[in-house]
Amino acid sequence: MELELQPLNLPSDNERPFVIAGPCSAETEEQVMTTAKQLAMKGCHNFRAGVWKPRTKPGGFEGNGEKALPWLAQVKKETGMLVSTEVATPEHIELALKYGIDIFWVGARTSANPFAMQALADSLRGVDVPVFVKNPVNPDLELWIGALERINQAGIKRLGAIHRGFSSYEKKIYRNMPMWQIPIELHRRIPSLPIISDPSHIGGRRELIAPLCQQAMDLGFDGLIVESHCDPDKAWSDASQQVTPDVLDYILSLLVIRDEHTMTEGIQQLRKQIDELDNQIMDILAKRMRVCREIGEYKKANNMTVLQASRYNEILAKRGAQGSLCGLGAEFVAHVFESIHEESVRQQMEIINK
Secondary structure, three states: OOOOOOOOOOOOOOOOOEEEEEOOEOOOHHHHHHHHHHHHHOOOOEEEOEOOOOOOOOOOOOOOHHHHHHHHHHHHHHHOOEEEEEOOOHHHHHHHHHOOOOEEEEOHHHHOOHHHHHHHHHHOOOOOOOEEEEOOOOOOHHHHHHHHHHHHHOOOOOEEEEEOOEOOOOOOOOOOEOOOHHHHHHHHHOOOOOEEEOHHHHHOOHHHHHHHHHHHHHOOOOEEEEEEOOOHHHOOOOHHHOEOHHHHHHHHHHOOOOOOOOOOHHHHHHHHHHHHHHHHHHHHHHHHHHHHHHHHHHHHHOOOOOOOHHHHHHHHHHHHHHHHHOOOOHHHHHHHHHHHHHHHHHHHHHHHOO
16 A cells, blocks of 8 residues: 655754754753753754663663653753654553654564554554654564554654664674665655664664764665764663764764765666666576476476475585675675575476476
């Protein structure tokens, strides 16, 4: 289905991307107000702070709850910034509306649960507030779209998505793997949906925020949501991924914002080359599959199994080494040939089972 969307109409600086900034958690009134005033002095228009903060394991700081909502209302009164927080239950929505919170976002753990999303959607009926939905913790585009659809069907038309990366069992450079292809596909499917990036949660370390912000801009994202704290080293939650308002201002000042609509003759010619090469790739894949079908006929005639594990391992090893020599990433090459092998097996199974 198509989403019924309206412009977010949220304030932003024309010289910078749309930005929501503020601490991971609203810890104390002093911390909230100090951070907010520093951000306002740097030209920030949209303030964020977590009020309800359930952690992966119990025992840590889990937010001040309703106690913190008047602090956000005071930020709005004293700085003029719009204020936002995460909501995960109908009670959160009721309290956030009571204290005049301007913008809501739905977290990754909540968006992964259709029951929770429907409960939030039911609570938002008749309400006109901008709502951002983070991607689910697992890389499931349909689940993300389903969460957005539920909110939209409740009548929320000022809707946006937040890309915060995806959980991975393996510990790598990022806290959450970006998997940029997923938000890119979301944009292809719903081009009118604003998508902003959350470099704090993707990176998990403050030194990764600047390059992740630039990468999001290079990919045409509409804005950013960044965790900023007046004294990040003493933050009560996620200290390592927060930056001071001064550092955030510096990061934003260095961003290069590219015009996706500017098309020069040079890039047009390069894209024509890409199209020609893509056509060649498709032709080669079709020829490869014809050979695979012939192999399927041979296996059927000689009562052989479709899957030959030693041959599959040989292909991955050879092509992985070849890819490295060609300057291609090992993971990329493995993924390509895993997909090719999967299609080869499918076609051979069709022949054997005829």
